[in-house]
Amino acid sequence: MDLRFTGEEQAFRAEVRAFIRAHLPAGFSQKLKQGRKLTRDEQTEWTRILHAKGWSAPHWPVEWGGTGWDPVKQMIFRDEIQQFPAPELLSFGVSMVGPVIYTFGSEAQKKRFLPRILTLEDWWCQGFSEPGAGSDLAALKTRATREGEHYILDGQKTWTTLAQHADWIFVLARTDPAAKKQQGISFLLVDMKSLGVTLRPIEMIDGSHEINEIFFDSVRVPVENLVGEENKGWDYAKFLLGNERHGQARIGLVKARLRRIRELAAGVPDGGRPLLENHTFRRKLAALEIQAKALEMTLFRVVADERDHEKGKPNPATSILKIRGSELQQATTELLMEVIGPAACLHHDDAGPEGYDWARGSMASYFNLRKLSIYGGSNEIQRTIIAKQILGL
Amino acid sequence: MDFTLTEEQQLLKDSVTRFLGDTYDFAARTTILATPEGQSAAVWAGFADLGLLGLPFSETDGGFGGGAVEIMLVMEAMGRALVVEPYLAEIVLTGAILRHAASVEQRAALIPALAAGECRMAFAHADPEARWHLAHVGTHAARVRGGYKITGEKVHVPFGAQAHRLIVSARTSGLIGARTGIGLFLVEADAPGVTRIEHRTQDGARIADITLSDVFVPDEAVLGDTAGALPAIERAYDEVIAALASEAFGVMDEAVSMTVEYLKTRQQFGVAIGSFQALQHRAAEMFVVLEEARSMAAYATMALSETDAAARSCAISAVKAHIACAARFIGQQAIQLHGGIGVTMEYKVGHLFKRLTVIEQQFGDRDHHLDLLANAESLLESL
Numbered sequence: 207m208d209l210r211f212t213g214e215e216q217a218f219r220a221e222v223r224a225f226i227r228a229h230l231p232a233g234f235s236q237k238l239k240q241g242r243k244l245t246r247d248e249q250t251e252w253t254r255i256l257h258a259k260g261w262s263a264p265h266w267p268v269e270w271g272g273t274g275w276d277p278v279k280q281m282i283f284r285d286e287i288q289q290f291p292a293p294e295l296l297s298f299g300v301s302m303v304g305p306v307i308y309t310f311g312s313e314a315q316k317k318r319f320l321p322r323i324l325t326l327e328d329w330w331c332q333g334f335s336e337p338g339a340g341s342d343l344a345a346l347k348t349r350a351t352r353e354g355e356h357y358i359l360d361g362q363k364t365w366t367t368l369a370q371h372a373d374w375i376f377v378l379a380r381t382d383p384a385a386k387k388q389q390g391i392s393f394l395l396v397d398m399k400s401l402g403v404t405l406r407p408i409e410m411i412d413g414s415h416e417i418n419e420i421f422f423d424s425v426r427v428p429v430e431n432l433v434g435e436e437n438k439g440w441d442y443a444k445f446l447l448g449n450e451r452h453g454q455a456r457i458g459l460v461k462a463r464l465r466r467i468r469e470l471a472a473g474v475p476d477g478g479r480p481l482l483e484n485h486t487f488r489r490k491l492a493a494l495e496i497q498a499k500a501l502e503m504t505l506f507r508v509v510a511d512e513r514d515h516e517k518g519k520p521n522p523a524t525s526i527l528k529i530r531g532s533e534l535q536q537a538t539t540e541l542l543m544e545v546i547g548p549a550a551c552l553h554h555d556d557a558g559p560e561g562y563d564w565a566r567g568s569m570a571s572y573f574n575l576r577k578l579s580i581y582g583g584s585n586e587i588q589r590t591i592i593a594k595q596i597l598g599l
Numbered sequence: 600m601d602f603t604l605t606e607e608q609q610l611l612k613d614s615v616t617r618f619l620g621d622t623y624d625f626a627a628r629t630t631i632l633a634t635p636e637g638q639s640a641a642v643w644a645g646f647a648d649l650g651l652l653g654l655p656f657s658e659t660d661g662g663f664g665g666g667a668v669e670i671m672l673v674m675e676a677m678g679r680a681l682v683v684e685p686y687l688a689e690i691v692l693t694g695a696i697l698r699h700a701a702s703v704e705q706r707a708a709l710i711p712a713l714a715a716g717e718c719r720m721a722f723a724h725a726d727p728e729a730r731w732h733l734a735h736v737g738t739h740a741a742r743v744r745g746g747y748k749i750t751g752e753k754v755h756v757p758f759g760a761q762a763h764r765l766i767v768s769a770r771t772s773g774l775i776g777a778r779t780g781i782g783l784f785l786v787e788a789d790a791p792g793v794t795r796i797e798h799r800t801q802d803g804a805r806i807a808d809i810t811l812s813d814v815f816v817p818d819e820a821v822l823g824d825t826a827g828a829l830p831a832i833e834r835a836y837d838e839v840i841a842a843l844a845s846e847a848f849g850v851m852d853e854a855v856s857m858t859v860e861y862l863k864t865r866q867q868f869g870v871a872i873g874s875f876q877a878l879q880h881r882a883a884e885m886f887v888v889l890e891e892a893r894s895m896a897a898y899a900t901m902a903l904s905e906t907d908a909a910a911r912s913c914a915i916s917a918v919k920a921h922i923a924c925a926a927r928f929i930g931q932q933a934i935q936l937h938g939g940i941g942v943t944m945e946y947k948v949g950h951l952f953k954r955l956t957v958i959e960q961q962f963g964d965r966d967h968h969l970d971l972l973a974n975a976e977s978l979l980e981s982l
Contacts, residue, residue, distance in 0.1 A: 207668045208601045209901035215600070278600060461979055468977060488973035495978040496917045496969075503894035510602050526887050592886055593879035597859050 209506075211282075218279055222286040229255050230292050238291040239466060241571035243414065246329065246371040252293045253326040262324045263300045270308050270316065271324045277512040281505070288458025297453070298330040298367070299323035303376045305449050306393065306442050310434035319374075319395070331369040333377035333396070333420065334443065336362060341587050343378075344387045344440065348422065350379035350394060357381070357394060357432070359402075359425040365581070369405055369418040372398050377422075382437050393439035395431040402426075410577075412570035413555070447583065454524060454582065455505045455531040460498050463538040467491060471545050481545060490544075494537055501530045522595040525588040532578035532585060539575050543568045602897060604668070611665075612672040618649055619680040625947045628681055632803045636761060638684045643716050646686065653714030655694050661711035667838070667903040671845040671896065678849020681950055683803045685721075688757030689713075691842045693722040695835035696766050700783050700823040709764075709785075721762035723753035723786075723809050724832065726775075731963040733832055736781050738811065740769035740825070746817040747771070747825075749784060752810050759807030760797035762788050767811065768832065771825045781832070782825035784816045791815075802957040803950070830908065837915040840962050841899035844922045847958045848889075848896045851925060854933040854951045855889050858882060861937055878936060885932050892925040902982055910981040916968035917978050922958070923965035930955035 211219070231251060237244065244252075256262040257271075264280050266272030275283065287294055295301070304323050307315050322328040339346040348361025359379060369375065375396050382390030396403070402425040408417045434442055468491065471482040481487055508523050543550045546568045554570045579585045593599040604612065622645060631639045646652050654669055656662020670691060677686055690713075697709060712718035729735035738751025749769045759765065765786045773780025786793065792814035795807045823831065859882055862873030872878055895918045902914035930952040934941035937948050959965070972978060 207604070207897065207901060209898065211600055464979060465977075485970075485973060489969050492917075492969055492972040492978065493920075496921050496972070499898065499917055499978060500891040500895050500921055503898045504891055506600055507602055507890075507894055507897070510600055514603060523890065526890055529887055530891070586880065589880040589883035590876070592883035593873075597879075597882055597886060599859065599862055599873040599879050599882060 211278075215278060215282060219282050219286060222283055223290070225259065225261075226286060226290050226292045229259075230290070231255075234293060235291055238293065239462075241567035241574075243416075244293055249293055249296060250326045250329075253295065256295070257325050262295065262326075263304060266300075266304060266320075267308060270304075270320045277509045281509045284453065285458040288456060289462045291459065291462050296326065296329070296368075298332055298372075298376075299326070299328065301449065301453065302332060302446050303330050303374075303395070306376070306433060306446050309445065310393075310442050312430075314430065315395070315433065328373045329368070329371045331366050331372035331375045331398075333363040333366060333375045335365045337364055341584055343443070344391070346378055346380065346391070348377065348379045349383065350377075350381050350392060350427065352381070352429070355429050356426045357392075357429065359394070359396065359422040359427050361422050363420045363422075364408075364417075366405075366418045366420050367416055369398070369420055370407065370415065374398060375403075375420065376433075378439050378443055381439075385437065388440040390437050391439040391443070392436050393433040393442045394427050395433060396422075396425065396427050400425045400427070410574060412574040414570075414574065416574075448524070455501055455527040456535060457498065457502045457505055457531065460501070460531075460534050460538055463535075463542060464491070464495060464498060467538065467542050467545050470542075474545055474547065487545075490541060494534070494541060497530075497534055497537070501527070501534055504530070522591060525583075525591045525596075528582060529579075529585045529588050535578050536572075536575055539568075539572045543572045604672070608668060608672060611669055612676065614649060615651065615673050615676040616679075618645060619676055619682065623680045623682060625681075625950075628683065628803075628950075631683060637799065637803065637805045638758065638761075642682075642684055646684070647714065647716035651686070652690055652716055653710070655690060656698065656706075656710050656714060660698075660706045661714055667841060667900045670838075670842050671900045674842045674845035675849035675852070675896075678846035678851075678954075679853045681850065681853075681947070681954055685758040685804065687839060687842055687846060688722070689720060689762075692757075692835055692839040693720045693766060695838045696722050696783065696822070696831065699831040699834050700828055702823070705785070705822060718764060719758070719762045720764045720766065721756050721759040721807075722835075723756045723759055723765045723767045725753060725755050727752050727754050731967045732776070733836060734778050734781070734829055735776050736768050736770045737775050738767065738769040740771045740782055740784060740816075742771070743815070746815055747782075747784060747821070749786070749811045749814045749816060752808070754806075754808050756807045756809055758805050759809055760795040760805065764788055765793075765809070766822065767809075768828060773826075778829050780826050781828045783822040783828045783831070785820040785822060786811070786814055786816055800957060802954040804957075833908065833912060836962055837911055838903060840915050840919050841896075841903055843958060843961060844892075844896040844899045844918050847922045847926050847955065848892050850951050850954050850958070851889050851892055851929045854929050854948060854955070855882075855885050857948050857951070858885065858933045858936045865938075881932055881936060885929050888925045888928050892922055892929075895921045895925075905982055907981075909975070913972060913975050913978055913981045916963075916971045916975075919963055920965045920968040920972065923968075926955040926959050 253262055263271050264273045264275055264283050268274045307319055334343060336346050350357035350359050375398055377394045377396050378391055379394055380390055381392040402423040404421040406419045407415050410416050472480050474481040476484050550569045554566045650663050651673055653662040654665035658664045697706060713720055726735050726737045740747040740749045765788055767784045767786050768781055769784055770780050771782045792812045794810040797805050797807050800806055862878055863871055865872050899915055899918040902911055905911040933948050934952050940946050941948050
């Protein structure tokens with residue numbers, strides 16, 4: 207047993223950090239620190255910078271543009287990106303549909319779609335949830351009816367993140383209405399420009415436009431856009447959901463936010479003294495740092511286990527990372543808001559008083575990040591996964 | 600970054616688990632607790648035969664050269680079996696004092712007998728008014744011809760009434776609370792002026808309150824620097840907290856296993872109660888807390904190899920604060936999910952809960968360590 211990273215791993219961390227420092231366009235980091243969102247062009251610009259270095263899909267097989275890094279290096283890369291902070295890779299292509307395509311897709315699909323994910327020429331979004339199918343995803347009703355060389359797609363998807371930027375959407379649709387719930391579902395790749403696709407923005411609690419509803423009205427999808435076999439889509443969806451293994455802890459973001467809290471607290475006045483000298487505050491901060499350490503050590507164990515043992519098999523321990531990762535992100539956002547105090551109440555769209563620019567967005571972020579324990583399989587769903595798959599209840 | 604065990608470590612783990620499985624089931628433990636001594640000489644001899652008593656000492660000192668990982672494995676197993684014998688206090692804590700403060704000659708004279716189980720030793724440090732502040736030493740060592748005379752009170756000395764020898768911390772200079780001026784003294788337990796009163800603790804262990812009045816200690820029984828013992832004491836406490844974290848993990852692991860088993864077997868409303876989602880989610884949360892505790896025990900173990908004392912102590916305080924919370928949560932949940940049987944003496948889970956509750960208090964509770972951490976630099980920047 208040894209907690210330390212190897213010399214090679216430390217050198218790799220330094221290399222990643224130096225690369226980000228040298229190549230991240232000006233202003234991106236500041237924007238992220240303030241909880242603001244990057245534009246589509248900014249995300250694309252950064253993805254292409256990473257792609258030029260060969261780093262835009264670290265965990266993919268080398269033949270499709272991956273890096274060949276082991277899970278430890280992948281974790282370090284992610285950690286550095288999050289801590290800097292630099293923009294994270296857009297998950298919908300790289301982490302979600304990409305692995306499904308290179309694992310289950312046809313050669314033609316691989317050649318057509320994978321290179322365009324690496325460069326973000328295609329922005330993907332996820333068509334899973336429906337108004338009547340949230341946690342109970344298999345209750346989905348969107349239908350795809352075979353008609354010659356096409357499927358005719360009808361239905362509605364919701365909570366579709368950043369669909370307003372998307373070129374393509376991967377959709378779970380029912381191809382066999384007579385089959386039992388999880389059977390009879392297929393995994394389709396749909397061009398967002400197809401006739402009959404309508405998008406309606408949903409305004410989030412912080413006023414941001416992040417999520418959308420999508421309506422499919424007799425959309426014609428070529429059969430060549432079916433991934434794998436018809437009616438096997440549920441298996442691919444499970445693969446996709448279990449695939450994001452150690453990414454869910456997002457411990458780098460937590461560490462970055464904790465540092466920012468400490469930095470801000472040193473300058474926030476608290477009755478004539480810096481807030482950082484307030485013992486109650488210091489205890490709160492220390493308590494969160496302990497929790498961050500516990501999560502990080504657990505992440506290390508999961509990643510080391512993945513490196514040393516079976517690859518590619520979803521690890522139910524990932525549910526721990528999802529639960530604690532989301533809770534800790536939320537808790538640190540709460541503390542950030544508390545540090546800022548009354549100035550946190552200012553609306554983030556209005557210019558605040560001089561010197562309070564950094565305060566803007568802290569309460570909005572707190573509102574927005576309540577989503578973390580809801581999406582990606584709610585924390586209650588994760589507890590059920592632990593109870594059933596790990597504890598055997 | 601490596602969490603795997605070597606072949607020797609795996610072997611050690613298996614042999615301790617097998618030994619405790621054979622000799623230390625819940626009924627055997629109950630019998631041991633009912634004896635006047637509250638511990639078993641046979642079990643202690645068994646530990647000596649297995650090499651556990653000499654485990655943390657270097658081979659040149661007559662030990663087996665085990666490190667923090669080996670102690671972690673032993674303590675986990677001790678936790679699962681709820682071992683009441685003072686391995687933690689005597690071998691880990693008192694042993695660490697010997698390793699870090701005693702001279703080569705003193706180690707050669709003391710460690711072989713300790714490792715053989717022939718000489719039982721205890722470390723008497725806690726001052727009645729110290730709570731958990733290690734520098735708060737009120738016991739006084741006055742210089743006299745050929746040695747020192749020690750006067751003061753020590754409390755909560757684990758199995759201190761049954762030890763043959765005591766290591767006593769005492770102040771040779773400075774005010775109470777000062778970091779310098781503390782020395783360590785080897786005291787024969789039956790020396791004139793030593794009075795010991797034994798008490799039972801809630802987890803079945805024994806502790807002693809020890810009064811020393813003008814107890815003479817010759818110069819050769821001083822361990823190390825008469826005024827500079829605190830760093831060694833702090834190091835020893837860091838080591839014992841790391842070991843305690845592993846024991847706590849073992850106790851919690853057993854509590855979670857028993858609870859999950861109970862949920863699968865206990866029937867109500869015609870079904871196993873583990874089919875109820877309210878209980879499933881509680882059990883899942885116990886599992887999450889348990890896995891974090893396992894991570895923190897490993898973190899503590901590995902932090903001991905950190906050479907910077909401040910960084911090491913920060914890490915250890917983080918672990919103790921975390922483990923204390925985990926222990927309380929898992930202990931309470933285990934009782935609740937067992938229902939009535941959980942609050943009886945006849946069933947093991949209640950004893951796991953009691954041990955966990957005592958563990959919370961040992962060597963500093965959550966508030967104490969959170970305070971230490973709050974007053975220090977950021978944990979993120981230390982280790």
